[in-house]
Amino acid sequence: MLIGTGCDPKRQPDASTVDKLSVVTTIGMITDVVRNVGGDRVDVVGMMGPGIDPHLYKPTAKDVQRLSSAHIIFYNGLHLESKMGDILAKMSGDTKAVAVSESVDRDQLLKPPEFEGQYDPHLWFDVTLWMKTVGKVRDTLSEYDPDHTLMYWSNAERYLAKLGELHQYVETQAARVPSAQRVLVTAHDAFNYFGKAYGFEVRGLQGISTATEAGIADVQELANFIADRRIPAIFVESSVSSRSLEAVKAAVQSKGFNVEIGGELFSDAMGSEGTPEGTYIGMVRHNIDTIVNALTGESGSQTAPTGE
Numbered sequence: 185m186l187i188g189t190g191c192d193p194k195r196q197p198d199a200s201t202v203d204k205l206s207v208v209t210t211i212g213m214i215t216d217v218v219r220n221v222g223g224d225r226v227d228v229v230g231m232m233g234p235g236i237d238p239h240l241y242k243p244t245a246k247d248v249q250r251l252s253s254a255h256i257i258f259y260n261g262l263h264l265e266s267k268m269g270d271i272l273a274k275m276s277g278d279t280k281a282v283a284v285s286e287s288v289d290r291d292q293l294l295k296p297p298e299f300e301g302q303y304d305p306h307l308w309f310d311v312t313l314w315m316k317t318v319g320k321v322r323d324t325l326s327e328y329d330p331d332h333t334l335m336y337w338s339n340a341e342r343y344l345a346k347l348g349e350l351h352q353y354v355e356t357q358a359a360r361v362p363s364a365q366r367v368l369v370t371a372h373d374a375f376n377y378f379g380k381a382y383g384f385e386v387r388g389l390q391g392i393s394t395a396t397e398a399g400i401a402d403v404q405e406l407a408n409f410i411a412d413r414r415i416p417a418i419f420v421e422s423s424v425s426s427r428s429l430e431a432v433k434a435a436v437q438s439k440g441f442n443v444e445i446g447g448e449l450f451s452d453a454m455g456s457e458g459t460p461e462g463t464y465i466g467m468v469r470h471n472i473d474t475i476v477n478a479l480t481g482e483s484g485s486q487t488a489p490t491g492e
């Protein structure tokens with residue numbers, strides 16, 4: 185179309201000639217945003233399904249093929265998909281690779297001192313921050329496929345309204361936990377944005393990335409913290425092995441205090457497709473319900489970790 189712009193790296197094929205845009209995404213939370221905003225116009229393939237840890241995920245040959253034939257790739261960025269950096273950097277020509285985290289102002293990002301000068305990538309746990317990625321997806325799709333701008337905007341509006349309600353739900357639920365009891369202990373440090381947004385002190389056994397294993401000293405330190413503070417429940421994550429948190433529970437027990445595994449949280453991956461937790465909204469609701477029920481000692485949704 186138009187003039188010869190072959191040397192322009194931003195050159196885009198004429199989107200109006202294709203039936204559907206082919207989009208590849210990394211984590212399920214991004215897949216969900218693209219599905220909601222893109223609707224029928226977009227054919228989206230999510231690379232990382234339930235239980236997949238994005239910090240450790242290495243793309244398969246099939247993934248690489250999909251990535252290079254996609255119109256658009258949406259990924260989180262901030263080194264979440266740390267084994268994919270090279271591949272994403274090599275994407276060029278007709279494929280557009282977009283880090284949705286670019287939609288968030290740098291001064292709203294957390295920069296934990298122990299994470300080697302990098303930003304914490306787990307944005308989706310502050311629903312208001314994650315809402316910004318919806319705008320990024322909407323704008324990218326509209327720019328690529330201007331004929332359907334109106335549809336992308338109205339889809340995004342509808343989804344943003346639901347996310348606004350979700351944010352309020354999390355706030356309301358969090359308020360049920362007395363502030364002194366708002367301590368969230370999980371397998372890895374995925375919940376810093378959650379803690380900041382909803383007023384919880386958070387501790388993860390492993391750091392921001394699961395690439396570094398927790399050592400015996402980490403287990404002991406966390407066990408001391410839990411016993412000293414008399415924290416009633418800690419939480420396993422669907423994408424991280426529960427073994428190390430079981431070790432923490434045992435170490436706490438040896439100090440004469442009993443901590444429960446309060447349930448399984450969806451941290452870096454959503455639940456199975458077709459279940460409520462297989463959507464971003466469902467996963468966030470599941471997490472806050474599980475946390476609040478376990479920390480307040482109210483029964484109802486305490487679920488045993490799977491695979492026992």
Ligand SMILES: [Zn+2]
Nearest residue numbers: 374392393452
């Ligand atoms: Zn993580």
